[in-house]
Amino acid sequence: MLPYSKCNEIEQTTINVNTPNDAILNLIKNEGTTDNFINHNSISTKIDDFSKQFIIKKDDSDPSRLLNVILPTNFLNYRQFIAKVTDVSPSVDFPIRDVNRTFLAFPSDSSLINIHGLHAGHKYDIAIYGRIINETHLIKEETIFMDPVPLNFHDNASITVMHTNITMRALKPERALQDTFRVEYIQLNPPKRYPILDVHDIPEQKYVDFYLGNLNPGRDYDVKVTSIRGDIPSQPWQGVITTKPLQVTNVSVVDVIDLNExxxxxxxxxxxxxxxxxxFKILYGPTTATENGMHKIEVDHTEKSVKICKNIIPGMDFLFIVSTEKSNQLSDPQKVTLTIKPLPPINLSILPNIDKGLYKLTIYLNNSTKSKTESCKYSMIDDNSIKTEGEMNTERIDNILLCSTYLNLIPGKRYEVSANTISNKKSSIKILRNMALPPGFDMKNFDLTLNENNGIITIKWPRNEVKLRKLIDIWSKIIGNGSTLQIKVESLSDRKVIKNFSTNPYSAKDIIIPNLIRGACYNIEIYTLTQNGIVSNDKFEKNLRISMTTFDINTENISKTSTIVTFNDTGKIGDWHENSEDCKVAILINDIHGSNVYDKVFNMQSNDKKLFSRIVLNNLKSYTKYAVNSQITCGKENDNICSQSTRTMNMITFETEQDIPGYIKNLTVKTLNSYSCHVSWKPPTEPNGFITRYLIIINPDKSNLIEESPWTLTVNGNFDNNNKKIDSIVDNLVGGQKYSITVLAVTVAGTSSVSNTDNTIHIQMPIGPPPKPTTSVEVIQNTVRSTDLSIRYNMRMLSSKNGPIIKIAIIVAEIDPKTEMPREPPSHTLMSSMSSYTWYKVQNYEISPPYITSITNLKPQKNWGTKSISEVIGIEPNCELKDPDVVCNGPLKANTLYRFKLRMYTADNLWTDTNYSEIAKTDLLKSGFMFRTILLFILLALSIAIAIIFFICINNCRMSKKNGEKKRPVLFGESSSGSSSIGIDRNYGSSSKSSSFSSETTPNHKQNQWAAFKMLIRNRTAEIVNKFSLDQSSFSNHHTSKDIDTTSNCINTNTQKLQNSSRISMFSNTEDNNKNTPISSPIMINNTNGQLVSSPMVGPIKSTKTLKQRTGFDKKLENLGTVPQKIILNTVIKTDNLSRSRPVKIENFLEHVRLMSADSDFRFSEEYEELRNIGVNQTCIASELPVNRSKNRFTNILPYDHSRVKLISTDDDEGSDYINANYIPGFNSRREFIAAQGPLPSTRDHFWKMVWEQQVPFIVALTKCVEKGRDKCHQYWPDQDQLSVLYNDIEVTLAKETMYDDYVLRELHLTHMSYDNSPKKIVYHLHYKAWPDFGVPNHPGGILHIVRLFRSKVPPSKNCRPSIIHCSAGVGRSGTFIAIDRLLQCMAINQPLDTFGIVYEMRLERCQMVQNEQQYIFIHLCIAHAIEQEMLKKQNYINIMSKNQSKSQNIGQNQLLKGIPITNMPHSHEHDSQYSPQHYNGILLDHQYILYTSPRQKNPSIQGSANVWINPCQPNQINEGYHTIDIRDFHQNPIFIEEDEGIAESGL
Known part of the structure; x- marks a missing residue:
């Protein structure tokens, strides 16, 4: 098929109608036949056959709009067929007439031409053409009428139905042609045929209408409408149409209510x-109801009536609507109303009313939901046919609907009563009752009293005259003048009536019933009775058990262990005392502790009385109170007719006489100090009397060093402390000695005996250093000479309270003239203990530190008396020839200030010093001796200097040979060219000196390309620095670097530099010292062994963005060759799985950080990229529940399901156990930490619930509440404005708050208000506020201090509950904090440092832990800084020793610095029990960082970083001879800003 635009092109082609013959001829010629042999008749036959193979027919799916031209299988060399379609409908103009259309098909890809888009009812001329090359031949032409389309009556609005006619209206199809519309319709049931209706089409009309009349109401008609064009009919529209049925007539309704319905x-x-x-459809309901509120039922068309009982309420007006339905056609409704007859009353009653003196008629009605009742009507006829009628309104009493009235009737008379209900003036049927009126009776209103006493029952009338007269008046009205009060007494044991009694208020005679059996049960019934025998409905009935016999109980002959208990009857002689056979007496005697000594039960009959009237008790406890309890019980326990009755007699008590007390219990001893202890015990379980006092006997052990005699202490009896603990303090003991302590109780009968196990305990007092004396050693002035003097001290200075003093020592201290005090050695050095200093060891000091000059062993004594002792100092010769560790009383220095003190020992490691004595100055020495001494020191100093220079030259020459270089020895770190070298990375790069880089070549071409790439990166970095106005001189150290000549009080100023060590200063030392700028590569490593050599603290400005962002290098890298395959650094310990663990030894960590920092932190970027996708595919189903989505601060920080913290669910609500927090493994346990997001206002209560349930001891918050104007964390803790806040059921109270510059430490007290007596929990809250809005802190000192402070509060333990660490999202800063804590603990026990493995493990538990590369680098810098602090301590010690000891000159600098001085710590499988938190803090906590403001002029490029962090040494000095790692002041330029938590917020 060809588009319309293509059809125009085809129409422009010339069509040759006569060319089919030529096509046939050409085909025959092509087959090899000449013109002479061609048969033209056969040609004509072939042409006809060929055209007949083209079949034009309508498409069966849509014969009104689609035509198909079926092509032949033999195409006669035609390459294309064209179908030209022309609308030739007569008398039709545009726009009804269709446009000409052209369609084509290629024989190679189609077997037919599909002609579409035609109009229904139109006449089309179809011409088929064939194309050979550029010629077009007419093959076949045919004219065809398209089928018309039917009308559409599916719209309900197009058909209107009435009772006897149907009107149909439809829109004619657009651009369709038809001549006639034929309508055929028949009635379906009963069958009836109607004539066919033909309607001619009027083209000018848009709609066509049909009217079908003379129809029957409520009948179904099958209607068919067909469009006809010529003789071609369309597909018919056909449907069933129902006429509207007629409404029903003669509608009637009647109620059929009777007693059964x-x-x-x-x-x-x-x-x-x-x-x-x-x-038929029926609607019914109250007349006030709307149509929607009415009830509906349907009835088959064959029915003419229906009985309705459901939802019919008698007594109400109902509306009934009946409609006829035929095939969803409803007739007009027919309505009728009816008032339903109300239901009759349920019951009626006539009862006397005592208060009114009348009878009350009550008619009980059905509930208003069952029947509507407006009033009641009653009628009464007595025996004399006197009729009484009345009508009453309804009322509701106690939710019961009724009618009631009061009537004056005669008691005992018979009446016939009828009643019915009325609603809407319609009456119900009546109910009838025939009844005799009963008399009234009310025990309470009649004021009758029933009493039983000592077996006699009495019934009394009221004694008040007014009450009696009122009772007589009521009696005459509702009881009857001839009526009586009846009393019946019946024994329940044999059911025999003892007697009936009768009385009335007129006589007011009391009824007395005597001689009843004690403890027996009787039934008493009281009622009224008329003359004609009518009994009152109300009766008083009671089952009464007669009172029991009582006894008088006494004791006789009380002794220490026995007594007699007697029971005597309290009744008078002659009283009737017959007891019931089911009465028993129980006697129980027990002591004060509840132990029973007598427990028996006796029958109350006379035969058993002798058994319990006199009871003898033996084997009682002395001085013990006993109680006698007795109880009489009559009847059976579960008797429902007459309940069991008991009488408990008064309890009596007696006490046995006193005896010797037993042993005390729970004896414990607790030492308070070395010389006193706390003794506690409880009184004896069997005191056997009144304890007047306790005796504490102290027996010293015979093996003690000091012999002591036993002594006794007396403690008064704690009279008010019954069975509670008694405390006492025992003093005057001696530390380190053993004692046995015995406690005895004393009563008036005697003292308890001594037992080694029950009342004796053994104790050994702890030994401690002696108490510090208040006096000091005295120098005897007239004994002072140039090299010796005498001192004096008194023995009363000695005290053995803390332990036996075994020896004393005299300490000599040379005085510093500036401070007039001794110069103490460094406390952190290996020789901080003065016990290591002797006279020999202090001779090399300019000012000798304190040393021990003599030690005297003593025989231990408890009291030392007041004897004075004198000793001479400095008199022992030849001390220089003795062993250095031997104490020797060598000569003092002449003309020197000294102080002296006495040291007293209780053990070799326990001692106490007195205060120093007054200053004593030795006399001048003779001049000859002074000259020899000075000369000796000068020669010694020259020898040391020559040895140092010689050693350095030899060492530099050896190092030059190892490196294959010919250089002259360098003494102060300068190369032969006068420029400092930057360290060479032998594995991954070459020297960074520009003079040598270009000339270096390697055999490996790819390695050269990689080196070229790194050089481009460095150059690009320099361009970026210049771009942001950084002084180019910051890179000047690549060409020139001079040594810094500074003096530090912390380290030796004469430290030697190692030859060929790579060294860069913190600031280049130019002519103007005020223009120092930071450098970019501050790592210094010795080329020979990779050890850290020397460098001051540095603070370069560096970026931590990705590699391309840091360098700006955006050139194509195709010409740089293949990047070398990633290689694990040689500082990493080789493990089986380097993809998740890369540990580094502590001594190699600084070198590891240097290598990782090379090439703009390239290897840090590379290593962090390996961590980026760790754990990302783990499930977070709980966080994605709709109910939990609002609880997440960020949409992409969701807790993993396997490690999330689950709250205790308080109900069945989905998501009630959810909080955005995960357990994170620490150094000590798998759940040592909880990393959580900063609480939202909606999750604040959940946060405290987690704290309570997880028993969290410590919370660390690493974010401010608002940063950069954005809400980072809701304030979930109380403050000074509101000290106590209730978060759901948990009350949080601010107990203490300490403010620091960078953080706040709070102590919070938690109480759960839902639990009674809930214990208070203490939680510490550390809020660190110095983390900047961007990046990481400028210096690791602050965060290291916070980590150490946290660990000091939460000592490492495997059993410790998890601590909560949170920032805003709970992944970036929180992960950094946890990683630093774990690494510091690894340092404390000398374990390898695995930063990569720790971050890898954390990311498996919570997503994005350590969120960016900047934080990953910062972790390494923090640990490197902690390592440097330990190295600084050892370096300072080396500097001091190299200055004062000649032996240290032969020790190589590298040898001294080898390794990191981490104090060894005992570690076992019971790590938490042996892990000393003091050790952990001892390593790390004593390095307080100092914020130092440099006095130099600030470089314009670092105006944002005015502060430089340095080690705690002398301010404004660089630590010469000591190297530090790069401590970074990161870029704050907006181009380099990277937020530490750059994540999408949820908007909550």
């Missing part, structure tokens, strides 16, 4: 015979 009606009607119907 709640309410029904019968509805009837008549349908006209000429109307058809399928069914």
């Amino acid at each position: 709640s309410g029904c009606i019968i509805l009837s009607w008549i349908l006209p015979i000429q109307s058809g119907a399928d069914k």
Whole structure:
């Protein structure tokens, strides 16, 4: 088929009508036949046969608009067939006439031509052409009429139905032609045929209308409409149309309510015979109801009536509507109304009313939902045919509908009563009752009293005269003057009536019933009775058990272990005391602790009385209170007729006499200090008397160093402390000695005995250093000489309270003239203990540190007396010839200031010093001796200097030979060319000196291309720095670097530089010292062994964006060759799975960081890229539930299902257990941390619920509530304005808040208000506010301090509950914090540092942990900084020792610095029990970082970073001889800004 635009091109082609013969001839010639042999008759036959093979016919799917031209199988060399379509409909003009159309088909790809888009009813001329090359031949031409289309009556609005006619209206199809519309219709049931209706088409009309009349109502008609064009009919439109049925007539309704039915009606009607119907629809309901509120039923068309009972309420006005339905056609409705007869009353009653003195008639009615009742009507006829009538309104009492009235009737008389109900003036049927009026009776209103006492029942009339007269008046009205009060008493045991009693208020005689059996049960019935024998409906009936016999209980002959208990009857002699056979007495005797000593039950008959009247008790406990309880019980326990009755007699108590007490219990001893202890115990379980006091006997052990005699302490009996703990303090003990302590109880009967196991305990007192004396050593002034003097001290200074003193030592301290105090050695050095200093060891010091000059062993004593002791200092000769560790009382220095003190030992490691003595100065030495001494020191100093220079030269020459270089020795770090070298990475790069880089060649061409690429990266980096106004001199150290000549009090100023070590200073030292600028490559590594050599702290400005962002290098890299395959650094320990774990030894970590930082942190970028997709495909189903989506702060930070924290679900609501938080593994356990998002206002209560359920001890918040104007975290904790806040059921109270510059530490107390007596929980909250809005902190010192502070509050333990770490999203800063904590703990026990593996493991538990490369690098820098702090401590010690000890000159610098001095720590499988938090903090917490403001003029390129972080040394000095890793001040230029949590917000 060809588009319309293509058809125009075909119409312009010349058509030769005579060419089919030529086509046949050409075909025959092509077959090889000459003109002479061609048969033209056969040619004509072939042409006819060929044209007949083209078949033109209408498409069966749409004969009105589609034609198909079926092509022959033999195409006679035709390459294309064309069908030209022309509308030749007569008398039709445009726009009705169709345009000419052309369609084509290629024989190679189609077997027919599909002609579409034709108009129904039009006449078309179809011409078929064939094309050979550029010639077109007419093959066949044919004229065809298209089928007309039927009308469409499917729109309901196009057909109008009445009772006897149908009107049809339809829109004629657009541009369709037809001559006639034929309508055929018949009646279906009963069958009836109507004449065919032909309607001629009027082309000018848009619509066509048909009217079908003379039809029957309520009948179905089959209607068929056909369009005809010529003699061609269309497909007919056919449907069934129903005429409207007639409405019913003679509608009537009657109610058929009787006593057996709640309410029904019968509805009837008549349908006209000429109307058809399928069914009848009935609507009914109260007349006030709307049509939607009415009830509906349907009845078959064969029915003429229906009985309706459902939803019919008697007494109401109902509307009934009846309609006829035939095939969804409804007739006009017919309506009728009816008031339903109300239901009759349910019942009636006539009862006397005591208060009014009248009879009350009550008619009980049906509920208003069953029947509507407006009033009631009654009628009464007595025996004399006197009739009483009346009508009453309804009322509701206690939700019961009734009618009631009061009548003056005669008691005992018979009446015939009838009643009915009325609604809407329509009466129900009547109910009838024939009844005799009963007399009234009310025990309470008659004020009658029934009493039983000692087996006698008494019934009394009221004693008040007014009440009695009122009772007589009521009696005459509703009881009757001749009526009586009847009392019947019946025994329930044999059901025999003992007696009937009768009385009336006129006589007011009381009824007395005596001689009843004690404990037996009787039935008492009281009622009224008329003269004619009518009994009152109301009766008083009671089952009464007669009271039981009582006893008087006493005790006789009480001793320590026995007594007698007697039971005596309290009745008078002659009283009748017959007891019931089902009465028993129970006797129970127990002690004060509840232990039973007697428990028996006896019958109350006279035979058993002798058994319990006198009870003898033996084997009682002394000084114990006993209670006697007794109870009489009559009847059976589960007797429903007459309940069981009990009488409990008064309890009596007695106490046995006192005896010797038993052993005390729960004896414990707790040491308070070295010389006193706390003793506690509880009173004896069997005190056997009144404890007046306790004796504490202290027995020293015979093996003690100090002999002591036993002694006894007395403690008063704790009279008010019954069975509670008793405490006492025992003093005057000696530390380190053993004692046995015995506690005895004392009563008036005696003292308890001694037992080694029950009341004796053994204890050994802890030993400690002696107490510090208040006095000091005294120097004897007249004994001072140039090299010796005498001191004096008193023995009363010694005290053995903390332990036996075994020896004393005298310490000599040379005085610093500036401070007048001794110069103490560094506390953190290996020789910080003064026990290591002797006279020999301090001779090389300019000012000698304190040393021990003598030690005296003592025999331990408890009291040392007041004896004075004198000793001479400095008198022992030849100390320089003895071993350096031997204590020697060598000579003092002449003309030198000294102080002295005494050291007292309880053990070798436990000692206490006195205060220093006053200053004493030794005399001058003779001049000859002074000259020899000075000369000796000068020669010694020259020898040391020559040895140092010689050693350095030899070492530099050896290093030059190893590197294959010929250089002269360098003493101070300069090369022969005067320029400093930058460290060479032998594995991954070459020297960075520009003078040598271009000349270096390697055999590997690809390696050269890679080196060229890295050079381009460096150059591009320099261009970026210049672009942002950085001084080009910041890179000057690539060409020239001079040594910094500074003096530091922290390290040795004479530190030697190692030859061929790569070194760059923090600032290039130019002529103007105020123009120093940071450099870019601050890592210094010795080329020979890779050890860290020397460099000050540096602070370069560096970017941590991706490689392309940092360098700006956007050139194509095709010419640079293939990038070398990624190689794992040689600093990484080789493991089985380097793809998830890359540990590095601590001593190699700084070198590892240097290599990773090379080439603009290229390897950091490469390694972080490997971590980017770790854990990303794990499920987050819970977070994606619709109910939980609003609980997520960010749409792309969702918790993994396998590790998310689940709250305890309080109900069945979906998502009630959800919170955006995950368990994160730590160093000590798999669930040591919880990483959570910053709470939203809607999740604040969930956050505290998680804290309570997980028993969280510590919360670390690493974000401010608002950053960059954006809400990062809702304030979920109380503050000073509101100290206590209730979050759902959890009350959080701010107990303490400490403010620091960078953080706030809070102590919060949590209480769960839903639980009674809920224990208070303490949670610490550390809020770190110094993390900048962009990137990471400028210096690791702050975050290291926060991590250490956290760990000091939460010591490492495998059993510790998880701590919560959160920032805003809970992935970036939180992951950084957790990683640093784990690595610091690895350092503490000398484990390899696996930063890559830790981040890998965290990302498996929560997405995007350590969220960007910047944070990943920052973790390495923090750990490197912590390592450097440890190295700084050791370096400072080396500097001090190299200055003061000649032996240190022979120790190589590299040898001293080899390794990192991490203090070894015992570690076992029970790590949490042996892991000392003090050790952890001892390594890390004592390095407080210092914020130092440089006095130099700030470089314009770093105006945003005015602060430089340095180590805690002398301010404004560089640590010479010590190397540090690169501590970065990151770019704050907007181009380099990268937010640490750059994630899509949910908008919540």
